[in-house]
Amino acid sequence: MSGLSESPQQHADLTDEAAAWLAALDAGSADVAAFEAWREADIRHAVAFVEVASTWRDLDALRLANGELAREGRAEPIVPERPGRRHILRAAASVAVAVVVGGGFAYRAAARASATTAVGQRKTVAAAPGLSLDLNTDTRVSWKAGMPARVWLEQGEIAVRLAALHRLELLTPGGKFLLEPGAYNARLRGAGCELAILSGGGTFEGTTRRIGAGDVALANAGQMALRDAPDLGSIGAWQHDTLVLNGQSLDYALAEMNRYLPDKIVIGDPDLSRLRLGGTFSTTNPAEFLQALRTSFGVRATTGANGGIVLTRI
Amino acid sequence: MGWLRDIDRWFMAEVLPHAAAYRAKAVHFCGRDEADDLVQEAYARVLKTPDFRAIVSARGFVLTIVHNLALERLRRANVVRIELLASLDMLDVADPAPDAFAVAAGRSDLQRLLQLIDSLPPQCARVLHMRKIQGMPPIAIAEALSISVSTVEKHIAKGLALVTKARRDSEAQVEEVCPAFPKARSSTLT
Numbered sequence: 199m200s201g202l203s204e205s206p207q208q209h210a211d212l213t214d215e216a217a218a219w220l221a222a223l224d225a226g227s228a229d230v231a232a233f234e235a236w237r238e239a240d241i242r243h244a245v246a247f248v249e250v251a252s253t254w255r256d257l258d259a260l261r262l263a264n265g266e267l268a269r270e271g272r273a274e275p276i277v278p279e280r281p282g283r284r285h286i287l288r289a290a291a292s293v294a295v296a297v298v299v300g301g302g303f304a305y306r307a308a309a310r311a312s313a314t315t316a317v318g319q320r321k322t323v324a325a326a327p328g329l330s331l332d333l334n335t336d337t338r339v340s341w342k343a344g345m346p347a348r349v350w351l352e353q354g355e356i357a358v359r360l361a362a363l364h365r366l367e368l369l370t371p372g373g374k375f376l377l378e379p380g381a382y383n384a385r386l387r388g389a390g391c392e393l394a395i396l397s398g399g400g401t402f403e404g405t406t407r408r409i410g411a412g413d414v415a416l417a418n419a420g421q422m423a424l425r426d427a428p429d430l431g432s433i434g435a436w437q438h439d440t441l442v443l444n445g446q447s448l449d450y451a452l453a454e455m456n457r458y459l460p461d462k463i464v465i466g467d468p469d470l471s472r473l474r475l476g477g478t479f480s481t482t483n484p485a486e487f488l489q490a491l492r493t494s495f496g497v498r499a500t501t502g503a504n505g506g507i508v509l510t511r512i
Numbered sequence: 513m514g515w516l517r518d519i520d521r522w523f524m525a526e527v528l529p530h531a532a533a534y535r536a537k538a539v540h541f542c543g544r545d546e547a548d549d550l551v552q553e554a555y556a557r558v559l560k561t562p563d564f565r566a567i568v569s570a571r572g573f574v575l576t577i578v579h580n581l582a583l584e585r586l587r588r589a590n591v592v593r594i595e596l597l598a599s600l601d602m603l604d605v606a607d608p609a610p611d612a613f614a615v616a617a618g619r620s621d622l623q624r625l626l627q628l629i630d631s632l633p634p635q636c637a638r639v640l641h642m643r644k645i646q647g648m649p650p651i652a653i654a655e656a657l658s659i660s661v662s663t664v665e666k667h668i669a670k671g672l673a674l675v676t677k678a679r680r681d682s683e684a685q686v687e688e689v690c691p692a693f694p695k696a697r698s699s700t701l702t
Contacts, residue, residue, distance in 0.1 A: 209552060210673075213676055213677055214669070216673075217672040217673035217676065218666075218669040220672060221665045222665055222669075223515050225650040225661055225664065225668075226650075227661070227662065227665060233515070241556040241560055242556055245552060245555040245556050248516075248520045248528075249555075249676055249680075250672055250676050252528050253672060253676045255524065257625060257645075257672075257675070259625075261644070261645055361646075397623075438529070439525055478530070480526060482525070483526070485569075486568065486569050489568055489569050489572070
């Protein structure tokens with residue numbers, strides 16, 4: 199441990215400077231021209247700034263609004279609902295679920311706001327007070343403010359952030375979740391819905407079993423089952439435009455990657471589907487993924503006439 | 513964040529998620545004390561790249577730069593372990609194979625970020641919490657805490673700098689468990 203090099207100290211100082219600029223820009227008190235000049239003056243300033251900005255952006259993912267809740271990584275106790283109200287809610291929800299399962303989304307459309315994303319798109323919406331939704335690729339969602347707010351996941355995948363003192367009914371083709379403040383990831387899989395609870399907790403309608411932080415629940419045809427939680431970090435990776443693989447098969451990797459690509463990648467050689475891969479890949483840049491396949495496994499990617507990509511052994 | 517340039521956004525999306533891998537490589541060749549500096553120098557070169565959009569694999573690109581910078585430094589050094597130079601020449605430097613360990617370790621880990629905020633000085637943590645987690649504008653925070661906006665700004669700057677540095681330190685720990693040698697290929701399981 200010599201630790202005599204000056205650079206770590208300089209580096210730390212630059213981080214401080216960059217953070218000061220960012221805070222000033224954020225507060226609107228910065229002289230933007232002076233900031234630009236500072237950034238231009240030394241490339242190390244630009245590096246320090248982009249690192250700090252990266253932290254700043256990642257902190258946005260924490261917008262949960264309740265320090266204690268988030269700090270504990272678990273939810274507050276459920277506030278018991280009065281039985282009468284609960285029954286009414288349940289009745290109302292079962293109508294909603296029936297309609298959703300039936301494939302009709304037109305009912306009460308006027309009362310609901312909605313958002314969609316195309317393949318490869320991602321979008322964040324502040325749906326209602328205390329409720330923010332991130333839509334992954336090829337997703338359709340609608341919502342209605344209220345106490346509790348309601349969100350209908352009709353297609354695709356969303357991340358939900360619910361602030362303190364709010365409640366949410368999440369209606370999916372597989373059934374309805376009642377959620378407390380926290381962070382969640384909901385993804386439709388066939389007719390079912392997979393809900394990962396990053397923080398917070400709640401219940402599934404029709405059961406008394408509580409689901410909490412770290413749980414992954416599968417709702418299908420009004421029934422809920424818990425499954426072993428995979429790495430929760432990888433579930434939310436799409437919010438950073440990344441796909442995290444940890445030994446999954448190429449089949450699986452392609453199914454995931456293809457969700458983001460208008461031109462799909464297909465396996466041209468059946469042997470390839472047994473390959474297993476690990477790593478972090480950009481979902482916005484399939485070239486990186488293809489390059490890794492080529493380098494690691496000698497897999498060639500050929501673009502077909504229709505834009506699709508076929509994988510074969512070199 | 514209107515103050516980010518295109519290259520900054522690209523850098524955040526493509527380069528920074530693999531920070532642990534760059535650092536691991538730098539540590540392997542130059543040791544812990546110089547690693548941070550080496551990675552910073554590589555970042556500086558990357559941010560000066562005018563045609564960054566043409567870079568197919570940012571990860572491979574940065575790893576190559578780290579490798580080349582390490583080589584330059586080793587050649588300048590008076591005493592170098594011979595096996596180190598040998599391994600430098602052997603390594604497939606353009607290998608952009610993903611390492612399982614480089615899964616942006618902790619970068620997207622909400623709990624880890626919350627812990628970092630918790631470990632800040634109390635007022636600093638409170639202000640950063642109000643700004644980033646509760647989404648309050650700086651003026652509202654100033655009113656709520658009866659402090660000036662410029663004090664809010666100072667707390668945010670301090671908190672942001674401390675969290676950024678702490679994340680960098682945690683990346684330095686990731687290197688402990690990762691193979692920095694040609695075994696990097698073992699990341700791709702069969």
